[in-house]
Amino acid sequence: MDSHVQCRYHQCAMLKSIITKVNTVPSIFVHGHTASGKTLCIKRVLDQQELPHVLIHCAEFYTQKLIYEHILTQLNRTNQPAGKCEDMNSFVRLLHQTLKHERYTNTTAYLVFERAEKLRSLPANVLPALLRLKELSQSQVCVILESEIPWENFRQFPTGYREPITLHFSPYSKDDLIEILSSLVPDDTDKDFYTNYCHLIVNVFFTITRNLRELKYLANMNFKKYCEPVNTGAVAATNHRALWKAIEPQLKTAINSIYLHEMSSSQWEKVQAEDEGAIKLTDCNLKQSVELPYFSKYLLIAAYLASYNPAKSDRKFFVKNCGRLRKQTLTKNPDKTSNQIIGPKQFQLDRLMAIFYSIVEGKVMPTTHLYTQISNLVSLQLLATVSGESQFDSPKYKCLATLEFIQSVSRTVEFQILHYLHDFN
Amino acid sequence: MKSICFRVKFKMVVCNDAIAACDILMEEMFNGTNLDVQVQDDIHAQNIYDLKCLIDKCVLYGESNSILVVGPRGCGKTHVVDSTIAKVLENKQDDVSIVRLNGLLQTDDNIALEEITRQLKLENVVQDMVFGSFEQKMQFLLESLRAGSKDSQPIVFILDEFDLFANHRNQTLLYNLFDIAQTKQTPISVIGVTCRLDVTELLEKRVKSRFSHRYIYMFHRLAFSTLVDTLAFWLKLPDKYCKRKASYAIQWNKRMDTLLQDSQIKDEMLFRFNMITDMHSVKQMAAKIVGNCRDIEATSLPEEKHFLEAFKVLELDCKAAMLQGTSILELCLIIAMKHLTEIYESGEPFNFQMVYAHYKKFSERKSSMKTCPKPIAMKAFEHLIDLEIVKPVDHSSALLKQYRSMRLLVTSKEIENAVLHYSGCPADVKRWSFIDSIH
Numbered sequence: 069m070d071s072h073v074q075c076r077y078h079q080c081a082m083l084k085s086i087i088t089k090v091n092t093v094p095s096i097f098v099h100g101h102t103a104s105g106k107t108l109c110i111k112r113v114l115d116q117q118e119l120p121h122v123l124i125h126c127a128e129f130y131t132q133k134l135i136y137e138h139i140l141t142q143l144n145r146t147n148q149p150a151g152k153c154e155d156m157n158s159f160v161r162l163l164h165q166t167l168k169h170e171r172y173t174n175t176t177a178y179l180v181f182e183r184a185e186k187l188r189s190l191p192a193n194v195l196p197a198l199l200r201l202k203e204l205s206q207s208q209v210c211v212i213l214e215s216e217i218p219w220e221n222f223r224q225f226p227t228g229y230r231e232p233i234t235l236h237f238s239p240y241s242k243d244d245l246i247e248i249l250s251s252l253v254p255d256d257t258d259k260d261f262y263t264n265y266c267h268l269i270v271n272v273f274f275t276i277t278r279n280l281r282e283l284k285y286l287a288n289m290n291f292k293k294y295c296e297p298v299n300t301g302a303v304a305a306t307n308h309r310a311l312w313k314a315i316e317p318q319l320k321t322a323i324n325s326i327y328l329h330e331m332s333s334s335q336w337e338k339v340q341a342e343d344e345g346a347i348k349l350t351d352c353n354l355k356q357s358v359e360l361p362y363f364s365k366y367l368l369i370a371a372y373l374a375s376y377n378p379a380k381s382d383r384k385f386f387v388k389n390c391g392r393l394r395k396q397t398l399t400k401n402p403d404k405t406s407n408q409i410i411g412p413k414q415f416q417l418d419r420l421m422a423i424f425y426s427i428v429e430g431k432v433m434p435t436t437h438l439y440t441q442i443s444n445l446v447s448l449q450l451l452a453t454v455s456g457e458s459q460f461d462s463p464k465y466k467c468l469a470t471l472e473f474i475q476s477v478s479r480t481v482e483f484q485i486l487h488y489l490h491d492f493n
Numbered sequence: 494m495k496s497i498c499f500r501v502k503f504k505m506v507v508c509n510d511a512i513a514a515c516d517i518l519m520e521e522m523f524n525g526t527n528l529d530v531q532v533q534d535d536i537h538a539q540n541i542y543d544l545k546c547l548i549d550k551c552v553l554y555g556e557s558n559s560i561l562v563v564g565p566r567g568c569g570k571t572h573v574v575d576s577t578i579a580k581v582l583e584n585k586q587d588d589v590s591i592v593r594l595n596g597l598l599q600t601d602d603n604i605a606l607e608e609i610t611r612q613l614k615l616e617n618v619v620q621d622m623v624f625g626s627f628e629q630k631m632q633f634l635l636e637s638l639r640a641g642s643k644d645s646q647p648i649v650f651i652l653d654e655f656d657l658f659a660n661h662r663n664q665t666l667l668y669n670l671f672d673i674a675q676t677k678q679t680p681i682s683v684i685g686v687t688c689r690l691d692v693t694e695l696l697e698k699r700v701k702s703r704f705s706h707r708y709i710y711m712f713h714r715l716a717f718s719t720l721v722d723t724l725a726f727w728l729k730l731p732d733k734y735c736k737r738k739a740s741y742a743i744q745w746n747k748r749m750d751t752l753l754q755d756s757q758i759k760d761e762m763l764f765r766f767n768m769i770t771d772m773h774s775v776k777q778m779a780a781k782i783v784g785n786c787r788d789i790e791a792t793s794l795p796e797e798k799h800f801l802e803a804f805k806v807l808e809l810d811c812k813a814a815m816l817q818g819t820s821i822l823e824l825c826l827i828i829a830m831k832h833l834t835e836i837y838e839s840g841e842p843f844n845f846q847m848v849y850a851h852y853k854k855f856s857e858r859k860s861s862m863k864t865c866p867k868p869i870a871m872k873a874f875e876h877l878i879d880l881e882i883v884k885p886v887d888h889s890s891a892l893l894k895q896y897r898s899m900r901l902l903v904t905s906k907e908i909e910n911a912v913l914h915y916s917g918c919p920a921d922v923k924r925w926s927f928i929d930s931i932h
Contacts, residue, residue, distance in 0.1 A: 156597065157604045218815060277873075326869050326872075327869055
C-alpha cells in the first residue's frame with residue numbers, strides 16, 4: 069500500500085514513528101492550518117497499519133454524551149448505541165471493558181479528535197482527562213488531537229495537562245500547492261497543459277488565499293473556460309500567453325468572490341456562458357436584494373441617517389429653505405473619526421420620525437401601521453432596540469444595515485443617500 | 494522509497510535496521526516502565542517509607558487517618574502512592590480494599606458514590622435495593638462504613654486531583670470521609686493527591702477541622718546528570734535486542750554514547766534542561782530524537798543533526814509558525830492591526846472597519862497590489878478570529894460584526910519576526926510593516 073502523501077513526507081515519517089501497533093504514546097497533538105493534510109496523513113498511517121481507530125469531528129459531536137457514545141459504538145462495531153454514557157467516569161469504565169475484547173489484545177485503539185479546539189467548551193475535566201486516558205482507563209489507547217490553534221491556547225484552565233507530543237504541519241509553499249493541484253489532473257486532459265493552468269491559478273490567487281480546498285474549488289470552477297479557446301481551435305494548447313489573455317478577465321472577477329461562494333457551481337457556469345458575466349455577477353448578489361414595503365424603505369433610510377449622522381448636522385440636511393444657513397457651513401473637524409469607522413450610534417424614535425417625514429415624498433399620517441413597520445424592521449434585524457423594555461415612550465434604536473445595503477435600497481426609491489450623509493459631505 | 498517498512502498480515506517484516514531500532518526504542522519508552530520505577534523509587538524513598546508507615550497503621554492496627562500528598566505536576570506523587578500501595582498489597586492482598594477516585598472522572602458526589610460502591614464490590618447488595626436519590630445512596634454507604642468496628646477490613650481511599658473534589662457541592666463526600674476517619678468505625682485512610690499548595694484553603698471549615706493536617710510535600714529532584722542518564726537510557730537499545738542484531742546494536746549504542754558527550758549537543762541539552770521540570774519532558778525529547786532517526790538509511794547510524802533537529806522542533810514557536818502560514822492578505826490585515834494597536838497605546842480596541850480603512854489606504858497608495866474587496870477581507874478577518882490571532886473584546890453579537898471591538902493577541906515583535914521570515918513577502922508590505930505609525 070502506498071503511504072506517500074504529497075509534500076508531507078517528513079510529517080508522515082514522524083507520525084509513523086509514534087503511531088504503531090503496540091507502543092502507545094498517551095496523546096499526540098497535531099497542529100497546522102486548515103487543509104494542510106493533517107487528517108489525511110493520520111488516516112493514511114492508521115489505515116496502512118490496519119489499526120483500530122475512531123474519527124471524532126468535534127463540530128459534529130459537540131456534547132460529552134455524543135462523543136462517548138459514538139466512540140463506544142464504533143469500537144464495539146455494533147449499530148446499537150452502547151447504552152447510556154454521559155460522563156467521563158462511565159466512559160472510562162466502558163472503554164476499559166470494550167478494549168478488553170480479544171479484538172484489541174496487543175493493539176492500540178486510536179481516538180482522533182478533529183477540530184479539537186471545540187473540546188475547550190466542554191466541562192473543564194474533559195480535555196485533561198482525555199490527555200491521560202491511557203493512564204485512567206488502564207488500556208492501550210491513544211488520543212490524537214487535531215487543531216489549527218497552537219497548544220498554548222489550550223492551557224486556559226488551572227487543571228494541569230499531561231503535555232502531549234506535538235507535531236507541526238507546516239503550511240504548503242507555493243510550489244507544494246502547484247504540485248498537489250496539478251496531480252489532480254482530470255482524466256482526459258494533457259498533464260502539462262493542466263500543470264500550466266495550475267501555475268496560473270496559484271499565482272493569481274496566492275496572495276488572497278493559501279487554503280488548498282479553496283484553490284481546488286477555484287481551479288475546478290474556471291477550467292472549462294480555460295479550455296474553451298483550445299476546444300474551438302482559436303488558440304493552440306501550447307500557447308500559454310494567449311490562453312492567459314483569454315482567461316484573465318474571468319479570473320479577475322473570480323477574485324472578487326473568493327471564499328464567498330455566493331452561487332452554486334451550476335449558477336457559475338451559467339454566468340460564464342453568458343457574455344456579460346460581470347454585470348450578472350452583481351445582480352446575483354442575494355444579500356443586497358430584500359423586498360421591503362415602500363415606507364419601510366424610507367424608515368430604514370431614515371434610521372441609517374439617524375445612526376450615522378451626528379444630531380447636530382440634521383439642521384443642515386433636513387431643514388428646508390435654509391439658504392442663509394448653508395453659507396455658514398458646519399465646520400467639519402478633520403481629526404474626528406467618521407461614523408463609518410466607529411459604527412452606528414443609537415437614536416430616539418422621535419428623531420427617526422422627524423427625519424422620515426422630511427425625506428419621504430407625499431404626506432403620511434402617523435398611523436399604527438407605520439410603527440408596526442418599525443418593529444418589523446427590528447425583527448428582520450435591520451434595526452436593533454437598544455433601550456430596555458421599561459422605556460415605552462421613548463425607545464432607542466440602532467441601524468444594523470451596511471452602507472452597501474442601504475445604497476441598494478435607496479436606489480430602488482431613487483433617493484440620493486450620499487448627499488445626506490455627514491461623512492461624505 | 495527505501496525507508497518504508499512493510500507490514501504483511503500483522504507480521505512485521507522490517508527491511509531496515511535503523512527503523513527496527515527506532516520502533517524498539519519507542520516501545521521501550523512508552524510501554525516499559527522499568528527506568529521510571531528505578532529512578533523514582535530512589536528519589537522518593539523517604540516519602541514512600543513515610544506513607545507506608547501511615548497505611549500500615551491503618552491496615553495492621555485499625556487506626557484511621559488522612560493525609561495529603563502535595564507537589565508540583567510530574568514530580569512523582571502518583572508514583573509514590575502507587576508503589577506504596579503495591580508494597581502494602583504484596584503480603585496483605587486480601588486484608589485491605591483499595592478505592593481509587595480521580596477528580597477528573599468523578600465530577601460530582603453522585604458519580605463518586607456510585608464508583609465507591611462499585612469498587613467495594615457492593616453492587617450485588619445494591620441491586621436488591623432500589624436507590625432513587627443521592628441521599629439514599631449516601632445513607633447506605635455511610636451505614637455500611639459505620640457498621641464496622643476496629644477489626645473490620647480496612648479501606649484505603651486514594652483521591653487523585655484532590656482539589657477538584659473540593660469543588661463538589663457542600664463537599665459532602667470529603668466531609669463524610671474525614672468524619673469516618675476521625676471516629677472508631679471501619680478503619681479507613683484517606684490519601685489525597687494534589688498539586689495545589691493552597692488546597693486546605695479550599696476546604697470548608699467543618700471539613701478542614703476533621704482533616705488530620707498531615708502532609709507530604711514533594712519537589713522536583715532532577716539533576717542535569719539524571720537527565721543525561723535518563724536520555725541515554727531511552728536512546729540506547731536494550732539488551733534483549735542486542736542478542737538478535739548484536740553487531741548493529743553495539744554500534745548504535747556506542748554512537749549514542751559519543752553523541753551524548755558531544756559538546757554542542759551537551760550545550761543544547763543544558764539549555765533545554767533549564768526549562769524542563771519533569772520526566773515527561775525528557776521522554777518527549779527522547780521520542781523526538783528517535784522519531785528523527787527513522788529516516789536514516791538502511792544500516793547507518795544516527796548523527797549529530799538528528800539531535801539538533803529534534804531540539805529545533807522542540808523549540809518551535811507554534812504561534813510564529815502559524816503566522817507564516819497566513820496569506821499575504823491576512824498578513825496585511827495583521828500589520829494594519831499592529832499599527833492600530835501602536836497608535837492607541839492605551840490598548841484601545843479596534844474594529845474591522847478601522848483595519849480595512851487602514852489596509853485600503855496602504856494598498857491604494859503605496860502598494861502595487863490590488864485592493865481586496867471588503868467582503869473578502871472580512872472573510873480573511875474571520876479566519877484570523879478562528880485562529881485566535883484577534884479576539885472580540887465582548888461577546889455581544891447584537892452589533893454588526895464589522896463594528897465589534899477587537900484586540901490583537903500577538904505582539905508587534907512577533908509580527909515583525911513573521912514578516913521578516915515570510916517567504917515571498919512583497920517588498921512594499923515588508924516596508925509598510927516597519928513604519929512606526931500611520932502616515
